Amino acid sequence: MEGSNQWDAEWEVSEELAQKLISSQFPQLATKGVKKLGYGWDNTVFLVGTEYVFRFPRREIAINPLRMEGKILPELKDYLSIAYSIPLFFGEGDFNYPAPFLGYNYLPGEFPIGLSDKQRALSATTLAQFLKSLHAFPLQIAQEIGVQLDHRNLTDIAMRKEKLQQFISNLALHLSEDEYHAISNYLEQLRTERVKQKHVFLHGDLHFKNMLVDENGRVSGIIDWGDINIGHPACDLNIVYSFLPPETRSDFFKEYGDVDEETKILARFIAIFIPVLIMMQAIDDKDEKVVNEAKVNIKRALAD
Structure with a gap:
């Protein structure tokens, strides 16, 4: 498995870059701390303050799906019986970062790992x-x-x-x-x-x-x-x-x-x-x- 790179990032997003992008486009969040939570196949995720989560595409293939989330997720609020993150902040690429990014309300909870x-x-x-x-x-x-x-x-x-x-x-x-x-x-x-x-x-x-x-x-x-x-x-x-x-x-x-x-x-x-x-x-x-x-x-x- 060493050397497998099918999920490698095309763009790395550091906490510093995330802070820069968020604070420049959403000044109301400029004083909030930015902490990397992790990443998946397509996005890197950051906690902003204690109220918001931002997702940044780490591969080009993730750009259109992220834009679609921004359009469709607000339409689901009357259909879903389990909480989900609704996009609140719509960011665009800057500072040599080429992709859009989204900010959502933070959902408390843990991943279901090790449950009985x-x-x-x-x-x-x-x-x-x-x-x-x-x-x-x-x-x-x-x-x-x-x-x-x-x-x-x-x-x-x-x-x-x-x-x-x-x-x-x-x-x-x-x-x-x-x-x-x-x-x-x-x-x-x-x-x-x-x-x-x-x-x-x-x-x-x-x-x-x-x-x-x-x-x-x-x-x-x-x-x-x-x-x-x-x-x-x-x-x-x-x-x-x-x-x-x-x-x-x-x-x-x-x-x-x-x-x-x-x-x-x-x-x-x-x-x-x-x-x-x-x-x-x-x-x-x-x-x-x-x-x-x-x-x-x-x-x-x-x-x-």
């Missing part, structure tokens, strides 16, 4: 209600704003299955024998090559690094909406398999509504695919906690 099954079970109905409402957002409004159809071709399981097989081959040294064989056996038994496309409004990148939980472990916030698109609901429903304990899945679908078997197959597949990607980056970052959480997500997704 009992804690996770608390969110089954909460997540079902959230996704039921999100997926009901009017497509006409989304399309008028410019939200695109599935840009990642997620319904092509055969193509992604081939990629996943290569990923786990590369990860073999970081997986136990049981972990490696559990994923390999799942892929060998997966016969579905493609599922019929469906169209609902999606978060598009729902996983444990884009969710926040309160002190009890209940999901309290959803962040990072950069992959908003119109596509198959299984994309978001992956959390039924990666996040929720198997015994609570029926509770989730009782609230969300029944889905067909194809959707469940694709949702489970994505519930394995995404944590594998997260694990790959975490290994490069030497983040053992995230590596272990990704493994637990995969194990949960494979469980019936």
Whole structure:
């Protein structure tokens, strides 16, 4: 895994540069401290004071999604039952930084890392209600704003299955024998090559690094909406398999509504695919906690 650079930044944003960009464009924030919180595949995140979070694209591919967030997120306020960050500050590139950036209200909470099954079970109905409402957002409004159809071709399981097989081959040294064989056996038994496309409004990148939980472990916030698109609901429903304990899945679908078997197959597949990607980056970052959480997500997704 050493030498992998698929998530390397095209632009590094330091605390000093972030402070300079924020204070020059939003003078009302000039006296507030700026602290780097971390980064994902596409953005670097800073806490400004105690009230705001700013996200700066670290790659060109993140620019258009960030602009889309600025347009669509304010429209969701009447549809979402879980708190989310609403963009309040709209910045543009300066001081040789080439990208726009956004500032949002700060959402308290922690990433759901190391939760017990009992804690996770608390969110089954909460997540079902959230996704039921999100997926009901009017497509006409989304399309008028410019939200695109599935840009990642997620319904092509055969193509992604081939990629996943290569990923786990590369990860073999970081997986136990049981972990490696559990994923390999799942892929060998997966016969579905493609599922019929469906169209609902999606978060598009729902996983444990884009969710926040309160002190009890209940999901309290959803962040990072950069992959908003119109596509198959299984994309978001992956959390039924990666996040929720198997015994609570029926509770989730009782609230969300029944889905067909194809959707469940694709949702489970994505519930394995995404944590594998997260694990790959975490290994490069030497983040053992995230590596272990990704493994637990995969194990949960494979469980019936």
